[in-house]
Amino acid sequence: MTFSIEFDVLLLDIEGTITPIDFVRNTLFPFARCHVRAFVEQNHDEPSVQEDLEHLKIQCLTDIANGLTPPRWQGASHDIAAIETYVHWLMDQDRKVAPLKSLQGKVWKFGYESGVLRGRVFEDVLPALQRLQYQKKPIYLFSSGSVLAQQLLITHSERGDLSQYISGYFDTNTGSKGEPQSYETIAATIGVKSSNVLFISDAIIELDAATTIGMQVLMARRFGNVEQGESSYLRIESFHSLELSMP
Ligand SMILES: [Mg+2]
Numbered sequence: 001m002t003f004s005i006e007f008d009v010l011l012l013d014i015e016g017t018i019t020p021i022d023f024v025r026n027t028l029f030p031f032a033r034c035h036v037r038a039f040v041e042q043n044h045d046e047p048s049v050q051e052d053l054e055h056l057k058i059q060c061l062t063d064i065a066n067g068l069t070p071p072r073w074q075g076a077s078h079d080i081a082a083i084e085t086y087v088h089w090l091m092d093q094d095r096k097v098a099p100l101k102s103l104q105g106k107v108w109k110f111g112y113e114s115g116v117l118r119g120r121v122f123e124d125v126l127p128a129l130q131r132l133q134y135q136k137k138p139i140y141l142f143s144s145g146s147v148l149a150q151q152l153l154i155t156h157s158e159r160g161d162l163s164q165y166i167s168g169y170f171d172t173n174t175g176s177k178g179e180p181q182s183y184e185t186i187a188a189t190i191g192v193k194s195s196n197v198l199f200i201s202d203a204i205i206e207l208d209a210a211t212t213i214g215m216q217v218l219m220a221r222r223f224g225n226v227e228q229g230e231s232s233y234l235r236i237e238s239f240h241s242l243e244l245s246m247p
Pocket of ligand 1: 013014015016017201202203
């Protein structure tokens with residue numbers, strides 16, 4: 001099935017849409033888990049790392065105040081074993097707290113820049129980006145991964161540096177991916193009418209939110225995605241089937 005849709009701006013989710021979920025779950029997260037200790041040991045005196053550790057300490061105290069039972073850490077920034085244990089504890093619970101995401105981003109940056117990590121994207125993504133650039137259609141990303149994590153994945157992808165195709169990045173600092181207001185903010189920031197944006201994602205809750213404010217949407221159905229419930233959204237299994245209308 002081929003989709004012919006008229007739009008001015010393409011907004012893409014990452015995980016489960018342009019990147020296999022497996023890469024995020026089975027490569028990126030284990031990498032951060034495995035290397036966080038060595039990274040903190042080696043970069044302990046960096047002011048930005050110190051800042052993350054300070055915020056992690058506050059997070060740990062907040063967790064305790066909220067009745068959670070994080071592993072014991074007295075808050076000393078030199079107690080790296082305890083920091084590692086706390087970070088692992090946060091990751092085990094799939095917490096998305098800012099200092100964890102910030103520290104993970106730095107560990108991934110080290111991984112990408114040293115060439116150990118390469119961002120994975122589906123094989124049909126690059127040709128689609130090239131077609132869109134040729135047609136002068138700006139492409140933006142909206143992911144719950146931080147802007148830094150998005151930029152790293154795109155810049156150090158297996159298919160080369162794709163950043164030339166991306167006009168901008170949005171993360172949850174813009175708002176939750178399940179909230180219509182976030183999509184409103186994105187359209188306003190780009191300076192485009194909502195109805196002229198095509199948003200593609202694998203998550204129904206995100207498509208619902210974007211549809212609420214009038215964006216056009218398609219549902220990505222990729223290998224390895226979690227099967228979503230029933231919905232009336234048109235599904236796309238490859239960007240090859242996205243035939244882009246010429247203006
Ligand atoms: Mg997704």
